[in-house]
Amino acid sequence: MAKKRIIQAINEALVEEMTRDERVILFGEDVEISLFGDTRGLSQRFGPSRIRNTPISETLITGMALGAAAAGHRVVAHMMFANFTYTGFDSIANQAAKLRYMTGGQARLPVTYVAAYGGGRSIAAHHSDTPYPLLMNLGGIRVAVPATPEDAKGLMKSCIRSDSPSFFLEAGGRGGEMGEVPDGDYVTPWGKAAVRCTGGDVTVVAIGSMVKLAMAAAEVLRNEHSIHVEVIDPRTLVPLDEDCILSSVEKTGRLVLVDESRDSCSAASHIAAIVADKAFGSLRAPIRRVTVPDVAMPYAPNLERLVMPSVERIVATIQQLKDSRP
Amino acid sequence: MAKKRIIQAINEALVEEMTRDERVILFGEDVEISLFGDTRGLSQRFGPSRIRNTPISETLITGMALGAAAAGHRVVAHMMFANFTYTGFDSIANQAAKLRYMTGGQARLPVTYVAAYGGGRSIAAHHSDTPYPLLMNLGGIRVAVPATPEDAKGLMKSCIRSDSPSFFLEAGGRGGEMGEVPDGDYVTPWGKAAVRCTGGDVTVVAIGSMVKLAMAAAEVLRNEHSIHVEVIDPRTLVPLDEDCILSSVEKTGRLVLVDESRDSCSAASHIAAIVADKAFGSLRAPIRRVTVPDVAMPYAPNLERLVMPSVERIVATIQQLKDSRP
Amino acid sequence: MKENPGDNRPSPAERLAIYERMLLIRRVEERLGADFKAGKLIAGVHLYSGQEAVGVGVCQHLRDADWIASNHRGHGHFLAKGGDVRAMMAEIHAKVTGVCKGMGGTMHVADLSKGILGANGIVGGGISLICGAAYSQSLQGDGGVSVAFFGDGASTQGVMSEALNLSALWKLPMIFICENNLFSEFSRSDTVVAGRIVDRAGAYGVPGVQVDGNDLDAVWAAASQAVQRARNGEGPSFIEAFTYRMSGHVEAETGFLQGAKYRSEEEVQSWVERDPIQRQRAQLLSTQQATLDQLTDIEARVLAQVEDAVQFAIDSPPPPPEQALQFMFA
Amino acid sequence: MKENPGDNRPSPAERLAIYERMLLIRRVEERLGADFKAGKLIAGVHLYSGQEAVGVGVCQHLRDADWIASNHRGHGHFLAKGGDVRAMMAEIHAKVTGVCKGMGGTMHVADLSKGILGANGIVGGGISLICGAAYSQSLQGDGGVSVAFFGDGASTQGVMSEALNLSALWKLPMIFICENNLFSEFSRSDTVVAGRIVDRAGAYGVPGVQVDGNDLDAVWAAASQAVQRARNGEGPSFIEAFTYRMSGHVEAETGFLQGAKYRSEEEVQSWVERDPIQRQRAQLLSTQQATLDQLTDIEARVLAQVEDAVQFAIDSPPPPPEQALQFMFA
């Protein structure tokens, strides 16, 4: 165990996987110099045939990743910001998500798309989208959203070792967050949520970097209001660990979702729908969502703070929920 | 009033709007000859400067529509099949949905994207997607999903007259369905659901061509099981008529969603989430979704029938729900 | 398959095999067209009739380990690259014995074990895939080649230009085959395509040629050069092959066009006269590379094969229900 | 703005206005660079320093009713097209007085009333918008022109090729201005761009020229021709202007590059010597089109304007909270 930053954990995962399996290759725009630090040093270490800068051609990149994977490589395609995946969305939505199904299971497509998502840094609407609701709806793409350095490393490894296309989403600008990372090789399993803290009053499912906010809110609620919150970090959204969420709600009877995607058809919406279907009998209060309203991300920091989920909003939502009578 | 086909109603709306306002133009691939019939005859009537075939360049088309709108035209961009919007998704997700917000309200963008969606005809995964969950999550795009010829005409007019980008989604291959269309000029309002039949036992929200199935199911349930279903057709998903849905659920205490999009982060999920939040106290049973499972659309008709919502699935879901005790 | 790609013409033996392959494609497509009209098919089909010299002329130079990506008009490419006719027919009939187990159908016939990445419902969709396959091959360094088949209409999808740029820079063993059949659906090419398509290649330094796509020998020779170049690590090539759809855009169009005309009978007729199969047949006979009897045998064999494939498809069961939820993830 | 686009060189009076505009852009960018380093800005900025001759040389030919679309490096285009410096500065400072009310910021400065469709965070994103604006203008038939500014890096986005094709076919009044500053972020152009960018235009029959983008006169003359062509309904043109970023890709890069170098001091220095503003200055003086006093006055005026704009921005209030939920729909 050692304390590491998220971005460093991702970098380690890449180094280890590229060392472990020489079929792993990585390409994308300016990955050699590395804007986020996640691919730093790889070029020097593995050389130009395995780490390669591409032209600015997202439409091509997303499809190339699939073709190279079908032909035998394990591909990491770095998309930089999640918004740029829209530029290359055709191959994601029409090919990556469907090719295996359409070919009756023939295609093995070990592709990991990497992208930074989310707001909070005043880089405005073209660099702040949270794309996982769209990806979840596509059906054929695995989606990993790590909240900790440990899972960042373990999920990157799971993505690279997966024979299905996956998205590895790193919270933009929050790669500096520190946490313990186990020594040696390990993977974080698909579809296994982590219970970040246990509590009997309210279940909070928080996604990616929202876990940190949810934990802070849980502490405030415990210390100041004696409300005991169970924080669940799903870690992967496709597949989603429904069982973990459902059994927590069966215990607490209350659910709050914290998700930094826009509200309509968000991951929060979907988890709420699952619980309203499968754990209805246990629910003792409305299911609340703490999400970003249906707006593009504003540039002005004061507005951005307003639309992003915050510890205060989570605390207020939970307090109000705890008070509500069934 | 006269009985007309959906596709004919759309065609009439286009003719009338183009006659009414000469700034209305329409372009897309093979719109002159018209594959679906919706743009048939327009080329002869309005000439090549207002109806124009484009090259196969969706990336360009989606953006051009916005630029032409900003410069003063009211644009209808025909995307043919919804899957092809993914090819042009950049300008939809990054520009159409955000441009007005990012410019502080400067941009007026009267653009109507038209696309055929949905399965049921064995044309497989590249021609059968239902894109509204993605569009809803983008936040800045109005989404119209007509279920009847009357609304097809009225919503097309609302789209064309809207100063915000909108999607007009026609159910692929179901343009032949007949219904009464009022004479004269009218628009179907944004965000006003239609209650297609009233009933006190269960609320069913059905989207687009699912309304027909829901109505058939309602009839079976009424006649054979004395279950009285209230069928709500939201007509537009952005904006969504929450009030109509909530007050129906307050009456019935039960909700079933029928939606032909894939289940994860579907419109069904989102409506379920809203109700589980805002009408929780009225709910007497779990909220059930009748959707397409998270698969690409299979080609084989027997499999496609299995994954598409059907009258039988709706009936069974509602029956089982009615039996469930709170 | 061709052993020595340096040759400028197929050997007599190869020529017969080529003829048979072209004829197989034609007869399959004709059968599908007839079956569609008779209401025996599940969905519309985009037929390759008239373009056989392109698919076959190119694929004769390829091995199983080489990759092709195709488009919505993909039956011909599938068969040209060695795809199994029974498996394809069963796929089109949505049977579990189909090459994609009935999950993809006519617009998605694929056999990855034979290097067929698949037909594609997205115009231009195969180009990026094949560019990636070519990149993989270039890293593997074993002389593999990747070929993208696409139409004149697809040439205006930006991805073609993106792939020209990247494949030129990275010297990928990629071959662009643009089958210019003069139409993009119901639009005449010159109304939607500016200038000459082949010139796009030149703008990126990719060698490009225009050939008569109904002349097997011309396609063969151009493909031979391109494949050799690719195998030698010299980079991508572009071939624009002029040809014509003898059928409509899709068998179904008479239904939805409601009598609208987009090409003249005379034009169709003028291309029937340039039928690539008839040309091969005439050449085989006039150069005495084949006798009439041989050709009659081939015809009979091909028809039997088509009949067998159709029967196989009809006799096969549909996919089992549980298959609807399989194959999304590996 | 220029009245007679047929002239090959700006008149003396225009030349002074041009000089002032170029200087304004430079001083704004320098101030932003300094303020960023001093921690006074909200986010990184992509500075236009060194490229002023392109933006100004082109926009001098344009009217308010003409459209431009720009990219992430958009301050210069905004000011060149007549955007208000206070409104831009306030936008960058996220104030409600900003031209986009603080909603867009540095990468989205836009003023539609002045024909500025906006800077753009998506590389290549402006090209399709401007192609649509050009189509609208061609239908309106009033001689309007639409100009897309984009970089060498953006040229490999497929949308550029799509727009070349369509604008050529439809003879749109569209002008492609590719500012080739030799870098795409931290990648040298020749590592990501094959061949000559200008040749892409030729492949679609669109006239293209390469010019020294640091030579105002050269840009001016090429733009003059292109604008005239567009106004006359003769179709699109393409100008590849070679220039250089005197600043980095983005003010913030020293933070995340952690010492990694992507270009040499010598190279930067060699371009400092080709500074387009110094060149204009020298020319104005040597040809006696301006006196040193005049230039000193201009310098003072520009600096005062920048100071005023910054002060205006600082003094302005942030957007009110309710604005967070406004402007999504018209």
Ligand SMILES: Cc1ncc(C[n+]2csc(CCOP(=O)(O)OP(=O)(O)O)c2C)c(N)n1
């Ligand atoms: C992205 C996308 N846009 C549009 C279509 C509809 N479409 C199917 S085939 C076709 C024309 C293709 O023309 P071409 O590439 O010349 O191939 P051909 O049919 O002539 O063989 C079009 C527009 C599609 N399938 N995919």
Ligand SMILES: Cc1ncc(C[n+]2csc(CCOP(=O)(O)OP(=O)(O)O)c2C)c(N)n1
């Ligand atoms: C679609 C998209 N891909 C990638 C990026 C990240 N990015 C921002 S600027 C840039 C380089 C652009 O280079 P160029 O077009 O030459 O413009 P320059 O910065 O040199 O002015 C890149 C890759 C982006 N903003 N949008």
Ligand SMILES: [Mg+2]
């Ligand atoms: Mg064609």
Ligand SMILES: [Mg+2]
């Ligand atoms: Mg550049």
